[in-house]
Amino acid sequence: MRDLVVDKIDAQYKESVGISDREDEFDDTLAAALKALVGVILTLTDPHLKLLSSLSFSTLTGDVSEYARRIVQLLREIVPTIRSSVAPIYFNSVCTKVMNLKENGMLFDLDVA
Numbered sequence: 362m363r364d365l366v367v368d369k370i371d372a373q374y375k376e377s378v379g380i381s382d383r384e385d386e387f388d389d390t391l392a393a394a395l396k397a398l399v400g401v402i403l404t405l406t407d408p409h410l411k412l413l414s415s416l417s418f419s420t421l422t423g424d425v426s427e428y429a430r431r432i433v434q435l436l437r438e439i440v441p442t443i444r445s446s447v448a449p450i451y452f453n454s455v456c457t458k459v460m461n462l463k464e465n466g467m468l469f470d471l472d473v474a
Contacts, residue, residue, distance in 0.1 A: 395455055
């Protein structure tokens with residue numbers, strides 16, 4: 362975080378920047394924000410994923426089922442907003458956390474900070 366601040370200020374002040382006492386607060390705030398984004402994505406996709414458990418796979422036809430189309434449509438609506446709101450490294454972190462939770466079946470465990 363210090364490097365981000367130092368890059369934005371005049372050269373004569375760079376050596377006097379000391380923000381180590383604020384970095385923990387920043388990290389905690391960032392973790393809470395990412396956790397909230399993960400929670401939003403999980404909340405929005407949960408109804409569609411729960412539908413999956415009640416589907417009869419013998420009735421599915423074609424390459425993509427209706428439930429998958431709904432999830433893709435939802436993600437196409439929310440992902441651009443999230444992507445434009447956070448730095449790429451944090452966006453990647455959010456996506457990874459969502460997929461890890463879904464993959465491990467922990468749909469409601471949002472303690473991912």
